[in-house]
Amino acid sequence: MNNKYGFNLIIRIMTKIILHVRSLVFLPIITKNFDASTYGIWTQVNILITLMVPLLIFKLDISNIRYLASKPKDKSFNISYFSNLFFILILFIPLLLIIFSYKGFFSELIFNSNNLFLLYVFMILLLIKTIYLYLLNYYKIVNRIDKYSLIEVFTSIFSILSGGIVVVLWKNIIGIFITFIIVELISIIYIFIDIIKEIGLPIKFDFTIVKKFLAYSVPLMPNAILFWIINYSDRIFILKLLGKDQLGFYSASYSIGQLSIFFITPISFVLFPIISNLWENNEIELVKKYIQKSIYYYMFFSIPSIFGLYVLSSDLLIFLADETYVTDGNLIMFIILGFFSVGFFKIFVNILYLKEKTKSLPIVYLFVSLINLFLNYIFIPKFGIEGAAIATFISFGLQGIIIYFLTNKLLKIDLNYAYYFKIIFSSLVMFFMINMFNPNSFSSIVFIVFIGLGTYLLLLWILNGFYDDFNIYKNKLLEIINF
Numbered sequence: 001m002n003n004k005y006g007f008n009l010i011i012r013i014m015t016k017i018i019l020h021v022r023s024l025v026f027l028p029i030i031t032k033n034f035d036a037s038t039y040g041i042w043t044q045v046n047i048l049i050t051l052m053v054p055l056l057i058f059k060l061d062i063s064n065i066r067y068l069a070s071k072p073k074d075k076s077f078n079i080s081y082f083s084n085l086f087f088i089l090i091l092f093i094p095l096l097l098i099i100f101s102y103k104g105f106f107s108e109l110i111f112n113s114n115n116l117f118l119l120y121v122f123m124i125l126l127l128i129k130t131i132y133l134y135l136l137n138y139y140k141i142v143n144r145i146d147k148y149s150l151i152e153v154f155t156s157i158f159s160i161l162s163g164g165i166v167v168v169l170w171k172n173i174i175g176i177f178i179t180f181i182i183v184e185l186i187s188i189i190y191i192f193i194d195i196i197k198e199i200g201l202p203i204k205f206d207f208t209i210v211k212k213f214l215a216y217s218v219p220l221m222p223n224a225i226l227f228w229i230i231n232y233s234d235r236i237f238i239l240k241l242l243g244k245d246q247l248g249f250y251s252a253s254y255s256i257g258q259l260s261i262f263f264i265t266p267i268s269f270v271l272f273p274i275i276s277n278l279w280e281n282n283e284i285e286l287v288k289k290y291i292q293k294s295i296y297y298y299m300f301f302s303i304p305s306i307f308g309l310y311v312l313s314s315d316l317l318i319f320l321a322d323e324t325y326v327t328d329g330n331l332i333m334f335i336i337l338g339f340f341s342v343g344f345f346k347i348f349v350n351i352l353y354l355k356e357k358t359k360s361l362p363i364v365y366l367f368v369s370l371i372n373l374f375l376n377y378i379f380i381p382k383f384g385i386e387g388a389a390i391a392t393f394i395s396f397g398l399q400g401i402i403i404y405f406l407t408n409k410l411l412k413i414d415l416n417y418a419y420y421f422k423i424i425f426s427s428l429v430m431f432f433m434i435n436m437f438n439p440n441s442f443s444s445i446v447f448i449v450f451i452g453l454g455t456y457l458l459l460l461w462i463l464n465g466f467y468d469d470f471n472i473y474k475n476k477l478l479e480i481i482n483f
Contacts, residue, residue: 257335
């Protein structure tokens with residue numbers, strides 16, 4: 001098997017950590033220098049961009065990976081890639097016309113303000129972000145995850161540095177958005193030139209190709225909205241039925257629980273381009289092995305995280321908020337286990353992508369979202385915020401089970417239970433080890449984490465629970481660090 005998979009995974013994990021740290025650093029800069037209403041604008045812009053960009057791209061980034069990852073960078077590749085880009089840009093024009101025709105209405109609707117300049121800047125930022133993410137995805141198509149990550153990190157760092165300067169000198173939120181536009185525009189120019197060097201200038205627009213890609217990607221578009229219902233409807237029920245205080249307690253615990261799927265994002269990010277290439281080349285057994293390996297990596301990272309978060313959740317809540325936010329351990333555990341199921345969903349759903357069965361996904365999401373709404377309606381009045389956690393656990397668990405059985409009929413993956421048992425056993429020993437400590441500061445929490453990590457890795461090594469290629473990735477990473 002290609003050892004680049006594991007190396008790319010390490011790169012993505014490191015990138016994700018850097019981006020999370022960047023967010024944590026920049027957040028207090030915003031909150032301490034602006035009032036609540038301005039911070040609300042910052043939050044609103046970020047939420048809208050997160051929701052709208054995948055829809056404006058029409059999920060063609062996923063189609064590109066599915067159909068272009070195995071193709072040589074020839075005329076056909078060029079026409080497909082740039083035709084999809086032109087389609088996205090053409091469809092952005094009606095959106096601009098509608099918003100600018102009713103600019104006063106949309107300014108009030110989005111920002112509760114008549115500041116039209118803010119609306120104009122937001123639309124430019126939305127366009128730039130859409131183009132940037134589409135072009136950046138090129139490196140994912142050709143499996144150059146290292147370059148993708150490097151550009152992403154540098155763009156992010158320069159955005160934060162320039163935004164920080166604007167905050168210090170002018171304290172202007174629109175100025176921050178403008179600096180983001182400039183930095184990402186520079187990245188767009190660099191990426192576009194790099195792409196042209198590899199596949200040439202755009203040759204022509206072919207809508208028949210776009211139609212094929214859209215037939216694959218459009219069914220994926222409702223998934224984001226339906227997943228939002230599954231992921232956020234519990235907060236709405238809690239607010240309406242239990243009040244703001246209970247919502248605050250639940251949200252804090254929910255944030256801790258979400259940490260358990262930190263590692264699934266880089267795993268799914270790296271996996272799909274590789275197996276798309278292999279699938280088109282009819283290397284089915286290798287596809288199965290990569291999915292097996294992804295399950296192992298997910299278990300390797302997530303199982304000890306689950307036990308560790310369960311033990312340290314109260315201490316983390318006290319450190320990040322205060323002791324009033326500490327909730328029952330069962331609530332945290334239900335949330336953690338629910339998100340653990342999401343990880344398996346994100347791995348097995350790739351089989352539906354490969355088999356071009358994307359039309360079945362909205363049905364699954366719709367069914368699970370309706371179940372989630374029903375369970376929240378029944379459980380929250382009866383069990384309080386723990387009822388919301390139970391509903392989350394059942395909904396995400398059901399989603400994972402449905403996808404597993406759907407995909408198992410299409411492509412059977414042999415699960416390596418011996419490795420999983422070793423991971424679970426080592427994590428249990430780690431759990432009992434760290435449960436003996438009683439941390440009273442952030443430094444003691446960090447110390448316990450290192451003790452637990454050392455215990456887990458040592459036991460796994462004794463039990464021979466590592467994949468053979470771990471040493472290859474370790475040595476390659478050490479070479480880079482030494483360089």
